Amino acid sequence: MPAAVVLLFIVRRAVSDTTQVMNVNGAALHVFERGDGDPVVLVHGSSSDYRTWGAQLDDLAADFRTFAYSRRYHWPNEGIPEHADYSMPEHVDDLMVLLRALGIGRAHLVGHSYGAFVALLAALEDPGLVRTLVLAEPPAITLFVSNSPTPAEILKLLPRRPRTALAILRFGATGVAPAQKAALRGDGDEAVRLIGRAILGPRAYDRLSESRLEQARVNYFKQELLGSGFADLDDEELRGLDLPVLLVEGRDSPALFHRLLDRLEELLPRTRRVEIPNASHLMHEDNPQAYNAALRSFLASHSGA
Numbered sequence: 001m002p003a004a005v006v007l008l009f010i011v012r013r014a015v016s017d018t019t020q021v022m023n024v025n026g027a028a029l030h031v032f033e034r035g036d037g038d039p040v041v042l043v044h045g046s047s048s049d050y051r052t053w054g055a056q057l058d059d060l061a062a063d064f065r066t067f068a069y070s071r072r073y074h075w076p077n078e079g080i081p082e083h084a085d086y087s088m089p090e091h092v093d094d095l096m097v098l099l100r101a102l103g104i105g106r107a108h109l110v111g112h113s114y115g116a117f118v119a120l121l122a123a124l125e126d127p128g129l130v131r132t133l134v135l136a137e138p139p140a141i142t143l144f145v146s147n148s149p150t151p152a153e154i155l156k157l158l159p160r161r162p163r164t165a166l167a168i169l170r171f172g173a174t175g176v177a178p179a180q181k182a183a184l185r186g187d188g189d190e191a192v193r194l195i196g197r198a199i200l201g202p203r204a205y206d207r208l209s210e211s212r213l214e215q216a217r218v219n220y221f222k223q224e225l226l227g228s229g230f231a232d233l234d235d236e237e238l239r240g241l242d243l244p245v246l247l248v249e250g251r252d253s254p255a256l257f258h259r260l261l262d263r264l265e266e267l268l269p270r271t272r273r274v275e276i277p278n279a280s281h282l283m284h285e286d287n288p289q290a291y292n293a294a295l296r297s298f299l300a301s302h303s304g305a
Contacts, residue, residue: 017034019032019033022069024072024094024097024101025094025097027078029071029077029094030050030070030076031068031098032057034057034061034066035061035063035064035066036064037064038064038131038299039064039104040060040064040065041067041068041104041110042066042067042069042111043071043109043110043112043119044071045111045112045113045116047195047216047220048074048112048216048219049076049215049218050069051075052215052284052285055284055285055288055291056284059292067107069098071118072094073086073221075218075219085227086221086223086228087228088114088121088228089121089231091114092121092125092231096122096126099122099129106128106129106131107129108130108132108299108302109122109123110295111133111134111135113136113137113139113199114138116135117138117139117140117230119133119134120138123241124237124238124241127241127243130243131302132298132302133244133245134246135245135247135248135264136249136283137248137250137253138260139260140230140233140260141256142232142233143233143260143267144157144161144165145168148229163255164256164259164260164262167256168256170256176195176225178194179198180225183226184226188222189217191220192220200253200254200282201280204252235267238267238268239268239269242269242270244298246271246273246274246294246298247261247265247271247273248273248274248283249273249275249283250276250280250281250282250283251276252280253279253280274298276290276291279291
């Protein structure tokens with residue numbers, strides 16, 4: 001067999017794909033694995049599933065054993081029951097059980113949006129499972145206010161952090177509240193549009209492809225909009241998290257996400273921060289080249305390889 005063909009065969013084997021279904025806390029979760037090396041686990045956000053990480057799986061697999069799983073209820077897993085709560089603590093516990101079940105030791109956790117919040121909470125609960133954290137714009141409003149902030153909370157925050165208070169107020173008034181109303185009347189497509197425009201910004205949302213919109217629609221759950229919402233965060237626990245953390249933001253993301261990263265940067269003791277140009281909240285999809293370069297640089301500086 002010619003040497004070039006042998007080499008091609010070896011390369012293809014090195015990045016071969018494996019998909020398995022794992023029982024995690026009674027839920028059957030689809031887990032996609034690719035590559036070899038230090039373990040990296042990708043945790044997707046809302047309106048997404050493991051397909052959102054396509055460009056990262058392609059890039060990381062040459063040097064890392066990379067896992068992307070669809071969180072509980074997300075495609076192609078079984079959907080959410082009508083009266084179930086979309087519970088953040090449940091997603092956190094799923095992630096920790098999955099990490100232990102994979103038997104990969106301490107992993108690099110890479111989270112986006114809701115998934116970044118889940119990854120952060122898992123690291124706070126059991127830092128022994130985590131080598132590094134990559135947090136792309138977690139919606140961590142509980143750094144400042146309760147999960148459903150009252151006018152009194154916003155007024156209290158306003159003198160101390162006026163830009164943050166106004167960003168939270170705008171996000172709730174123009175995104176969450178109208179999307180919740182659409183969810184209550186059973187208009188899922190309108191709920192996706194309203195919350196999508198608030199999270200991504202109108203221009204970024206309007207640029208989404210039809211296939212990406214379909215991924216958002218199939219991963220829409222009214223229970224997420226109407227349920228228990230985000231978990232609480234404690235400043236002192238964050239200050240005590242002794243892990244390397246990369247904070248990632250899209251240059252064109254709505255202001256709220258920049259303000260939330262400002263606070264995380266103040267609290268977490270070992271952070272690096274990077275801005276992805278020509279990108280909004282879906283920065284790993286909007287500009288995968290820049291995102292992957294930043295991710296690789298960070299992982300390489302904390303890799304055992």
